Structure formats: C-alpha cells, structure tokens
Amino acid sequence: MDKKKETKDKDVTMGDKKEEEVKEEKFDPYLEIRKQLILLDKAVEEKDTKACGVVARNFKRIRAEFSLKDVGLIFDHYLPELSAKINLPKYDPDIVKFDIEEKLHLNKERAAILVDTFEAKCFLYILLIMKLIDERKIKMAKEFVDFARAQIDLENSRTLDHFFSKIYYYSGFIYEKLGELNDFVPHFLEAYRAACHRNDEQTQATLINYILRSYINDHLYTQAANFIEICTLPENVSPNQQARNLYYEAKIQAVQMKYPEAQAHVIQAIRKASEFTGKAFRVQAMKLRIIVTLLMGEIPDRNLFSDQEMKSDLYPYFIIVQRVREGNIEEFMKVVNEHEEIFKRNDNYNLLIRLRHNVIKFGLRKINASYSRISLSDITTKLGLDSVKETESIVTKAIRDKVINAVINREEKELKTNEVADVYTSNVPTAQLDKRIRFCMEIYNDSVKALEFPKKEQEKIDFNLDDDDEIQDEQELVESLLEEFEDM
Amino acid sequence: MSIIDEVDAKFKEYNNLSEQEGTLEARKGLMADLKIALTQFETLPPSTHQPDPKECIIARGIYEFAVFQSIEEGDIEGFKRNYSTLNFYYNELRYFLVVISRDILPESSKKNSVIGLYLLYLLSQNLISEFHVELQSIPSADHNNIYINVPVSLEQYFVDGNYAKVLATKHAPLDVYNFFIKKFIDTVRTEIARSVEVSYKKLSIKDACEVFMLDDIDQLKEFVERESDINNSDRTISWVIKDDYLHFDTITIEKEGIPAKKMIYQVLDYAREL
Numbered sequence: 001m002d003k004k005k006e007t008k009d010k011d012v013t014m015g016d017k018k019e020e021e022v023k024e025e026k027f028d029p030y031l032e033i034r035k036q037l038i039l040l041d042k043a044v045e046e047k048d049t050k051a052c053g054v055v056a057r058n059f060k061r062i063r064a065e066f067s068l069k070d071v072g073l074i075f076d077h078y079l080p081e082l083s084a085k086i087n088l089p090k091y092d093p094d095i096v097k098f099d100i101e102e103k104l105h106l107n108k109e110r111a112a113i114l115v116d117t118f119e120a121k122c123f124l125y126i127l128l129i130m131k132l133i134d135e136r137k138i139k140m141a142k143e144f145v146d147f148a149r150a151q152i153d154l155e156n157s158r159t160l161d162h163f164f165s166k167i168y169y170y171s172g173f174i175y176e177k178l179g180e181l182n183d184f185v186p187h188f189l190e191a192y193r194a195a196c197h198r199n200d201e202q203t204q205a206t207l208i209n210y211i212l213r214s215y216i217n218d219h220l221y222t223q224a225a226n227f228i229e230i231c232t233l234p235e236n237v238s239p240n241q242q243a244r245n246l247y248y249e250a251k252i253q254a255v256q257m258k259y260p261e262a263q264a265h266v267i268q269a270i271r272k273a274s275e276f277t278g279k280a281f282r283v284q285a286m287k288l289r290i291i292v293t294l295l296m297g298e299i300p301d302r303n304l305f306s307d308q309e310m311k312s313d314l315y316p317y318f319i320i321v322q323r324v325r326e327g328n329i330e331e332f333m334k335v336v337n338e339h340e341e342i343f344k345r346n347d348n349y350n351l352l353i354r355l356r357h358n359v360i361k362f363g364l365r366k367i368n369a370s371y372s373r374i375s376l377s378d379i380t381t382k383l384g385l386d387s388v389k390e391t392e393s394i395v396t397k398a399i400r401d402k403v404i405n406a407v408i409n410r411e412e413k414e415l416k417t418n419e420v421a422d423v424y425t426s427n428v429p430t431a432q433l434d435k436r437i438r439f440c441m442e443i444y445n446d447s448v449k450a451l452e453f454p455k456k457e458q459e460k461i462d463f464n465l466d467d468d469d470e471i472q473d474e475q476e477l478v479e480s481l482l483e484e485f486e487d488m
Numbered sequence: 489m490s491i492i493d494e495v496d497a498k499f500k501e502y503n504n505l506s507e508q509e510g511t512l513e514a515r516k517g518l519m520a521d522l523k524i525a526l527t528q529f530e531t532l533p534p535s536t537h538q539p540d541p542k543e544c545i546i547a548r549g550i551y552e553f554a555v556f557q558s559i560e561e562g563d564i565e566g567f568k569r570n571y572s573t574l575n576f577y578y579n580e581l582r583y584f585l586v587v588i589s590r591d592i593l594p595e596s597s598k599k600n601s602v603i604g605l606y607l608l609y610l611l612s613q614n615l616i617s618e619f620h621v622e623l624q625s626i627p628s629a630d631h632n633n634i635y636i637n638v639p640v641s642l643e644q645y646f647v648d649g650n651y652a653k654v655l656a657t658k659h660a661p662l663d664v665y666n667f668f669i670k671k672f673i674d675t676v677r678t679e680i681a682r683s684v685e686v687s688y689k690k691l692s693i694k695d696a697c698e699v700f701m702l703d704d705i706d707q708l709k710e711f712v713e714r715e716s717d718i719n720n721s722d723r724t725i726s727w728v729i730k731d732d733y734l735h736f737d738t739i740t741i742e743k744e745g746i747p748a749k750k751m752i753y754q755v756l757d758y759a760r761e762l
Contacts, residue, residue, distance in 0.1 A: 221625065350624055395649075396686075397648070397679075406687075
C-alpha cells in the first residue's frame with residue numbers, strides 16, 4: 001500500500017521536476033550517461049574519431065556525480081551479465097524503491113542495444129575504474145583493469161583510441177599506487193609497439209609517458225634517454241600528455257647536464273600544464289625549473305615564489321636560492337642538510353649537490369665585483385673554504401670558466417681584477433637580441449599551430465564543447481535523437 | 489653433468505686462481521673459455537626466455553671478474569665492454585624477471601665496487617655528463633659507501649677546481665682503482681694547465697712545480713714542452729721559461745669586427761618568418 005503511494009508520490013515529484021527542467025535544465029547524471037552513450041553510438045557509426053574524443057573528455061563531469069554504488073546500478077542495467085560476475089558494492093535492495101528503468105531513463109532492451117558497440121562498453125568500464133579508484137578499492141580496480149585490458153587487446157578501431165588510452169592511463173595509475181609500475185614496463189613496451197602498428201596516437205602518448213616515468217622513478221636515466229631519443233610524442237595529443245612528456249625530457253636533460261635544453265623544456269611544460277588542476281605536477285615542474293636555472297648560473301625570478309598556491313611547497317627552494325646568492329658554501333650545505341629529506345623525496349638531492357660549485361661561482365663573482373684587489377686568504381674566509389691553497393686553485397678554475405675576469409699574483413697571494421671591457425663594444429648584445437626575437441617567433445608559431453578551426457561541412461553537427469553555442473547545438477541534437485527513440 | 493654445473497666448476501677454479509698472484513696469463517685463457525661456455529646458457533640475453541636466476545648469478549659473477557681482469561690487463565676497451573654487459577644484470581634484468589623469482593636473485597656484493605670503478609673510468613675520461621647519469625642510478629643510501637664515495641668526492645673537487653684535494657685522495661679502496669686514479673690525475677693536470685695559463689702572468693719555477701704537482705724542474709720542462717707542442721688553432725697563450733720564471737704570454741688577436749654578413753642573414757630570416 002505504502003509502496004504504491006510512494007511511487008505515486010514520486011511520479012508526481014518527477015512530473016514536477018520535468019516541468020522545472022524545461023525552465024532551468026537540471027543536471028541529471030543518469031540522463032547524461034544515456035546522452036553520452038547515444039552520442040557515442042552515433043559517433044561510432046559515423047566513424048567520427050573527434051566526437052569520440054569529446055565523449056572521452058566528458059568523463060570528468062560524470063565522474064563527480066556518481067558514487068560507486070550508482071555505477072553498480074548502471075552496470076546492472078547496461079551490462080547485467082558482466083555485473084553478475086564482478087562483485088560490486090550495491091544499494092540495499094530494500095532501499096532501492098525507485099523504478100530502475102525510469103531512473104535511468106531507459107528500458108533494458110534499448111540499453112542492450114546501446115552498449116552493443118565495444119566503445120560503449122569501454123566507456124562504462126572506464127567509469128567503473130574511475131570510481132573504484134575514487135573510493136580507494138585499488139585491488140579491485142587492478143583486477144578490473146586487467147580484465148579490461150585483456151578485452152581491448154582483441155579489438156582494433158580508430159574510434160577506440162581515446163578509450164584505450166584512458167584504460168592504459170588508469171592501468172599505469174593503479175600499478176603505480178600499488179608500487180608495481182616497473183613490473184609493468186615490459187607490457188607497456190609491448191602495448192606501445194601495438195599502438196604504433198595501429199597508428200593509435202592517444203595510446204602511444206600515454207604509454208610513452210608511463211614508460212619514461214617508470215625509468216625515471218627507478219633512476220634508469222640511460223634507458224630513459226635512449227627511449228626518448230627514438231620515440232617522439234605524436235602531435236595531436238592532449239596538452240597534459242605533452243606537458244608530462246616535456247617535463248620528463250627536461251628531467252633527463254638536467255641529469256645529463258644539458259641545462260639550457262632542460263630549462264627550455266621545463267618552461268614549456270609549465271606553460272602547457274593545466275592552470276587549475278594538477279597542482280602537484282606544477283609544483284614539481286617549478287622545482288625543477290628553479291634548480292635548472294640555478295645550475296645555469298642564473299638566479300630565478302623572485303615572482304616565481306610569490307604564487308600563493310605553491311608558496312609553502314617551494315619554501316625550501318626559496319631558501320636555497322638565497323644561500324646560493326650569498327655564495328657561502330658552509331651556509332649552503334647547512335640548508336641542504338636541513339631539508340635533505342624533502343629534497344630526497346622530490347628526487348632533486350643529487351641535482352642540488354651539483355649546485356655546490358655554483359655557490360662558489362656566485363661568491364667569487366660578488367667578490368670580484370666589489371674588490372679590485374683582495375688577498376686569497378680573505379677570499380677563503382668569505383667563501384667558507386678550507387685553505388688558501390684550495391682557494392687558489394678554485395680561483396684559477398673560475399678564471400678559466402670566465403666566471404670572473406682577474407689575474408692572480410702569486411708572490412703577493414692576491415687576486416687583482418682586470419678592467420672590465422664594455423660589453424656594448426662586443427657582439428654579445430646582438431646575440432642576446434637574436435635569442436629573444438627567436439623565442440618570440442617560436443611562441444607565435446606555436447600559437448598559430450595550436451589554433452583549431454571547425455571543418456565547414458561539420459558545422460551543423462559539431463561536438464566541440466568549447467563554445468556555449470555549440471553546447472546548445474549538441475543538446476538539441478541529443479533531444480531530437482531522444483524523440484526519435486521514443487517514437488520507435 | 490649439466491652445463492650449469494660444468495661452468496660453475498670452472499668458475500670456482502678461476503676464483504681460486506684469482507687469489508694467487510702472477511696467474512694473469514692462466515686466468516686470461518680461463519676467462520675466454522668461461523665466456524664461450526656462457527653462450528650455451530639458454531635463458532640469457534638475447535634469448536627471449538624468462539631468465540633463470542641460477543644462470544644469471546653465475547653469468548653476473550663471471551662478468552664481475554672479467555671487469556677486474558680487464559683492468560689488470562690495462563685493456564680499457566675490454567673494460568667498457570664487460571661493464572656494459574654486466575650493467576644488464578645490475579639494472580635491467582629485473583624487468584625480465586617475474587615477481588616471484590626476484591627474491592632468488594639477490595644483489596651482488598661486488599656491485600658497488602664495480603660501479604665505483606666505472607665512475608672512476610668516466611672521470612678519468614672527463615665524461616662528466618655520463619658520470620652524473622650513472623650516479624643517479626645509485627640509490628642514495630649507497631652514496632656513503634666507500635667505493636662510491638671516493639669517485640663522488642673526486643668529481644666534486646674536480647668540478648670546483650679544488651685540485652689540492654684531488655691529490656690528497658691517494659688511498660684507493662681497491663688496488664684496481666689506482667689504474668684510473670692515475671689516469672685521472674693526468675686529466676687533472678691538463679685541466680690545471682688550462683686554468684693556470686689564464687690566471688697568472690708568470691710563475692716561479694718552484695711554484696710551477698707545486699701547482700702542476702710535479703717533482704722537479706726536469707719534469708716541469710718536459711711538461712712545458714709537451715704543452716707547447718699542442719698546436720691548437722684557438723690557443724692564445726704561449727708558455728716560455730725565462731729567468732727562473734714560467735711566463736704565460738698572451739698572443740694578441742685582432743679585435744673582432746662587425747659580422748655584417750651574419751647580421752644580414754639574421755634580419756632577412758626575421759623578415760621571412762614574419
């Protein structure tokens with residue numbers, strides 16, 4: 001009796017809701033799933049890889065709306081056979097009083113047709129994997145992702161690319177959580193080969209980055225350098241993957257002491273990275289940027305440290321920069337030892353130790369600028385070195401490296417500064433100007449390349465969600481599709 | 489007797505020999521035999537089979553000895569070859585092993601001494617970039633290990649220009665290390681030469697001997713001669729011994745003019761880009 005009443009009440013409220021929806025379209029996640037699946041079905045039929053990409057990008061919105069139990073419900077409905085095999089947490093049947101078909105806006109037969117394509121299955125798999133990760137059921141996620149991978153290895157179609165790459169992305173994520181990423185590298189390498197054969201650029205990009213990541217985590221820089229040399233990232237992949245790739249490349253080059261290249265790449269990586277999410281990545285990249293800049297003998301801009309969000313994370317590095325500027329080796333080593341744990345955890349310790357030499361350089365440069373003549377023993381105390389003899393040989397090295405422009409007088413044990421030649425009589429400023437102009441032109445060319453224009457014939461059905469109008473278009477399309485189905 | 493036991497027996501024989509002195513010739517032959525025997529192991533690279541831990545341990549042990557032996561022979565090329573083979577067992581092998589068998593393959597006790605030796609080799613060849621790449625692959629816990637620590641601090645002194653401390657590091661943890669340390673000091677001496685010639689206008693003979701870490705004036709004369717012989721087109725300094733002093737005379741070069749041609753190319757390049 002009660003039950004009946006409740007459903008009736010529900011009908012009324014549902015009815016009310018429908019009226020409301022007309023006015024201010026409320027976001028219904030279940031309806032959204034259905035919309036996406038319909039879009040996907042259409043995209044597969046038309047072999048529209050770009051639309052598939054858009055669907056794959058819409059995960060983020062859906063992910064936030066569901067709990068794992070909701071996904072269990074969806075699986076029950078869309079993929080009942082599979083759902084029976086995997087043991088998902090479910091709503092208590094007593095609590096589930098709503099009509100499942102109504103809630104999901106779809107009856108069973110239609111659902112079975114919708115998930116007939118492999119793309120749709122992948123879509124649901126990924127949704128489940130995401131939620132398993134969100135609710136920290138990593139073990140279960142691993143089992144499921146293994147299952148999903150076993151399935152996708154048998155399929156081959158360009159419309160699947162975006163989904164494959166997602167599945168591999170989460171595989172890597174899960175394995176890393178379990179600390180088994182390096183075990184997985186041989187599989188990744190195999191999958192990478194397969195992706196190359198299929199010309200599947202999305203998956204290639206994901207895999208390249210994971211392989212590099214694993215090598216770098218294991219400190220196998222030789223292998224990583226060899227790998228990056230032969231594998232170039234495909235061009236049409238998401239900026240996130242590009243940013244990651246650039247960061248890894250920068251890291252490898254920093255270790256190889258190719259500082260100018262490393263600096264260029266890490267700056268590009270920071271620019272490509274998303275401004276709103278992935279804070280950890282930006283912080284890590286920023287740290288690398290600071291160290292590389294220091295290693296090149298420059299002082300990073302102070303405003304790098306003023307970013308509110310990253311301020312506290314960058315604090316130890318800020319102190320390091322200050323010590324390097326001061327040029328006292330003792331003070332510098334003290335700070336390094338103080339924060340040793342943090343630097344080791346960030347995997348930057350070895351790079352920081354290399355800064356030792358730069359600290360001396362900075363110190364000498366300062367002395368050179370302030371004194372025209374100074375005794376070697378004074379330099380020894382100022383730089384915090386051990387003996388005059390050491391200082392002497394260090395100074396000779398610095399003169400040779402053109403850090404300072406001076407001459408040592410052996411008899412008097414003193415350093416005498418040479419007269420500084422006016423830099424504007426040389427060709428140095430021209431070279432600088434040339435470097436900067438080239439940089440500007442590169443940015444210009446990159447931005448032109450990054451622009452995207454819709455194709456003319458596609459203007460009617462455009463799935464690009466960058467624009468409000470286009471969202472409207474898309475929704476109208478879905479609406480019309482829905483009507484069609486209801487007529488059937 | 490299986491092939492593994494056979495090789496193992498031979499390896500033990502080699503091991504015994506290596507503890508006695510003056511057996512280098514005998515060991516050379518034995519090592520060649522051992523390496524040939526290794527080709528009969530079925531699961532070692534380039535085979536695609538799952539590697540067998542037992543075979544790996546023996547192969548690793550043999551190559552470790554091969555590395556040290558090549559130093560005894562003074563064969564640097566051979567050293568490089570043996571090391572790169574050995575590196576596979578140290579770093580890459582675990583990618584090919586299933587998880588379970590990883591425990592069966594423990595880290596080699598000689599690993600650090602071999603890697604330390606390789607680091608020294610890189611230093612002595614002035615391959616600093618490779619040195620750092622290699623250093624990254626060593627877990628930070630091992631950095632204080634004596635075998636690793638010696639090359640690491642040598643490199644630091646070297647980069648700083650603290651040559652006095654380089655010389656102070658005379659006691660090597662292993663005899664074989666001296667081979668490369670000696671070579672390294674030669675490298676250091678040429679580095680000093682490059683630094684000193686721009687830092688001083690002149691040095692007294694006595695001071696010069698001290699700076700170049702040479703024993704007497706004869707050695708210095710020889711060294712100066714060798715230095716003057718290096719005919720490099722961009723050398724701008726000549727070394728002359730005169731009145732008990734070593735003079736470094738700068739060869740004045742013409743002042744560079746305005747590179748007109750380059751400028752034209754640059755500007756045209758901008759115009760084309762825009």
